[in-house]
Amino acid sequence: MNTSALKTDPNFHEAGRRFFRDFSPGDEFYEHLIDAHNGLSDEQSEALNARLILLLANHIGDLKVLREALQQARAAG
16 A cells, blocks of 8 residues: 555645644644543543544545545554
8 A cells, every 4th residue: 555645644734824844733733632631531531532533534524534544543553
């Protein structure tokens, strides 16, 4: 599988914002994700992750991209 052609490559952007390093927006998302989990129990944190996965999958809406993401996530773990 040619990983450079996958649609699951990071695509973080905000209209009107310019980032000088490709990873900056991803780092900012990670900080927001960690903040969302602050103060939650393990069970609440797992539920938050489950809801977030379903919301993002619904937003992406492309089954091919979602399959690729699942494959990459499973292979990485």
